[in-house]
Amino acid sequence: MTPHQNWSGARRTTFALLTALGTLAGASIAGAGQAAAADTWTTVAAGVTYRQYDVPATAGVTHAHVLNVDLTNSHVRVGLLYPGKVASRAAVSALANGQNAVGGINGDFFNISETQHPGVSPTYSSVGPAVADGKVLKSAVPNGQRFGPKMPPGTDTRAVVGVGTDGRARLDTLSLTGTVTRSTQRLALGGLNQYALPVGSVGAFTSDWGTASRRRATCGTDAKRADPCSSETYEVTVKDDRVVSVSTTPGSGAIAADTTVLVGREAGAESLEQFKLGDTVTVRQGLASGSGTAFGFAVGGSPVLAGGRPLAGLNQTATTVRTAVGIGDGGRRVFLLALDGGSAYRKGMTVAELAAALQSLGATEGFSLDGGGSSTLVARPSGSTRVTVRNHPSDGTERLVSNGVGVFSQ
Incomplete structure (x- = not known):
């Protein structure tokens, strides 16, 4: 067992940015889990609500789509969406419908191309560890083999966000x-x-x-x-x-x-x-796990927020469409966020702004997932048994991805 990753050197994002994010239409930075006034959210299923709203950012106004998941509701759980095999991929909507999820987002960065190795085919396998329904599917690739942007100092490809067998969401490492x-x-x-x-x-x-x-x-x-x-x-x-x-x-x-x-x-x-x-x-x-937690579900990515503070070294210049998971209320609430890739919004935000956006929802922990053309959020419309894509993927259509985070409601 490896020691828990030390992220204590995190620093706060500028007060001005937090203030701007805190004044979104209908938003509130009240207590953890109190993401916005109740009437700004629509119900997807028991314990699951959805909201979309504009977000001011360095590159201009972008648009966020969020699922708010109450893990204290005994009818709700969060789990891994994946195509049944590690080295495979599918659209988030197909994964969600195939696994009977009521909503979800895309997941970890993955091996999408092999132009640097002529004659070798991409595997479409994800970078970090993956656990589905308590079953270990894979471990993390070496840091230098990672697809995706540079991770914050002190973190590596073993980083995961997941839900333990105690029903609490958390950030951790899996070795x-x-x-x-x-x-x-x-x-x-x-x-x-x-x-x-x-x-x-x-x-x-x-x-x-x-x-x-x-x-x-x-x-x-x-x-x-x-x-x-x-x-x-x-x-x-x-x-x-x-x-x-x-x-x-x-x-x-x-x-x-x-x-x-x-x-x-x-x-x-x-x-x-x-x-x-x-x-x-x-x-x-x-x-x-670094904390000794047994995970029922876990997926890899990059931590951006821990202990209520943005991590040190988050990029403050590169902007793009992004996907993330926020955790609030001591692990009892999960926010699944994907930015809109429509032409009016696709400049997106920086990683530092992403951490602040998660804070504005009431998250104390945050985790960045694959972005750009992969960013997708799906949810069931009222009365439907199938999900629809709620944001506009920046490729113009859903990208096939290696895995995702699903919300399931009984």
């Missing part, structure tokens, strides 16, 4: 724990269902990965995503704890539920070369 054991040989596991493995490591791929090629996992380095693919690779397939095949090149295709594929690069490849057909091999993996 991979795991081993590969063969006879008296024991190797530390360096990755789980992730598009990039640390240099010199061994990673595990399970049925949750999907059919995408595992070759991408051996490309780039811990410091730079665009570095060349490794020339030293080895793959071992383990079925029912027995080695059933080996290969010098990572493969692709579906992985059976009783099977784990081990991929090694550099020193990790040399270790796997010692594995022989028929050998008994045991693979163990999991995620340990």
